Amino acid sequence: MIEPTLALYGDAFERVDQHIQELLETTGVRYGLLVDRKGFVLSHKEALWAPRPPALDSVATLVASNAAATAALANMLGERTFSEQIHQGENGTLYVESVGTDSLLTLIFDASVPLGKVKVYAKKTIAQIAAILDELKDLPPVQLNDDFSQGAASLLDDLLG
Amino acid sequence: MSTINFAAREINCKIVYYGPGMSGKTTNLKHVFSKVPGHLRGEMVSLATEDERTLFFDFLPLDLGSVQGFKTRFHLYTVPGQVFYNASRKLILRGVDGIVFVADSAPNRLRANAESMRNLRENLQEHGIDVRDVPIVLQINKRDLPDALPTSMIRAVIDPKQELQVFEAMSDKGVGVFETLKTVSRLVLERLSQNK
Numbered sequence: 011m012i013e014p015t016l017a018l019y020g021d022a023f024e025r026v027d028q029h030i031q032e033l034l035e036t037t038g039v040r041y042g043l044l045v046d047r048k049g050f051v052l053s054h055k056e057a058l059w060a061p062r063p064p065a066l067d068s069v070a071t072l073v074a075s076n077a078a079a080t081a082a083l084a085n086m087l088g089e090r091t092f093s094e095q096i097h098q099g100e101n102g103t104l105y106v107e108s109v110g111t112d113s114l115l116t117l118i119f120d121a122s123v124p125l126g127k128v129k130v131y132a133k134k135t136i137a138q139i140a141a142i143l144d145e146l147k148d149l150p151p152v153q154l155n156d157d158f159s160q161g162a163a164s165l166l167d168d169l170l171g
Numbered sequence: 172m173s174t175i176n177f178a179a180r181e182i183n184c185k186i187v188y189y190g191p192g193m194s195g196k197t198t199n200l201k202h203v204f205s206k207v208p209g210h211l212r213g214e215m216v217s218l219a220t221e222d223e224r225t226l227f228f229d230f231l232p233l234d235l236g237s238v239q240g241f242k243t244r245f246h247l248y249t250v251p252g253q254v255f256y257n258a259s260r261k262l263i264l265r266g267v268d269g270i271v272f273v274a275d276s277a278p279n280r281l282r283a284n285a286e287s288m289r290n291l292r293e294n295l296q297e298h299g300i301d302v303r304d305v306p307i308v309l310q311i312n313k314r315d316l317p318d319a320l321p322t323s324m325i326r327a328v329i330d331p332k333q334e335l336q337v338f339e340a341m342s343d344k345g346v347g348v349f350e351t352l353k354t355v356s357r358l359v360l361e362r363l364s365q366n367k
Contacts, residue, residue, distance in 0.1 A: 047265065047266070048183070048185055048246075048265060048266035049185075049230075049246060050183045050246070065213055065214045067213040067214070067230075067232040067246075068213065068214050068216050068230070071216065071230045071232075071246065072216065075227060075228060075262065075263070078262040078263075078265060079227075079259075079262060082258060082261075082262060154239075154241075154363055154364050155364060156364050157239060158238055158239050158241070158360075158363065158364050159357075159360045159361045159363060159364035161238040161239055162235060162238045162243055162360045163357050163360060165235045165236045165238060165243070166235065166353050166356050166357060166360075167353075168236075169207065169211060169233070169235060169236075170207075170349040170352060170353040170356075171349055171353075
């Protein structure tokens, strides 16, 4: 059964947000995103000094699709997973690592930030976030009623005519 | 499978445009991109081959707005239609909430339409999803071809039990594009409220 992605918020969101914020402050990473494997942004943080970020929707969907393709490759090659991906350019690095089976920590940083330092601190952050996600697995789903679908349908009319 | 989303009160739905190669899936998204105001959509991402065939996907995010405190958004994807890109199609179907099946009205594409629908059912099944459990809308595209097949003939090979809502379209002119998207979106939203 397909279930749409629904918001879970409150304390857990704040804690995840805080962990990513701390990671950025500790390492000098410019942008940190937690992306689900469908390609949606779950959380994102930007360093205060960072310039305007790239389009987060596009980053998230490309990261998730890349991870899906890479997971398929891992499966073909007899690996359980390829958990970590690093793309280094002239000016910066994109670093993606799995957080459990459902999400991906995505970090973008420039050449002044040592990759090794990011990897060390990222693994700690990933363990912390994974623990929070584990706590959420047994929570009851958010319930919506007919008023929601009717209200949303009204907005659909506005958007699509 | 439900996905945890920490964005504050945000609901995200994934709609995938499926169908044989060159049936007009990407053209649908390009039309939506060109007609929806910039502040209500994100950038369109297209991953295509040199001859502009979809290689992995096209992607277009839409912002519906806020409903009962929930920011509600749709992510539209197309899949590559050619047979040999089946690995890509399987991946893009992960977490799908609604499907637009874009059929081609050309006489020489009747078999391709049927094969693509069969492929869709197979790929959904690999994700543990019965095709009857996903909102699907059928768009019969290229209705302006001089030798376009009757819709009844196309439907006979794609939807013989007539279970799907059908829209005729000419996606390169924008005809039928919004009606199709609005209907599948409504079906997805209704399913949300049913809490299935």
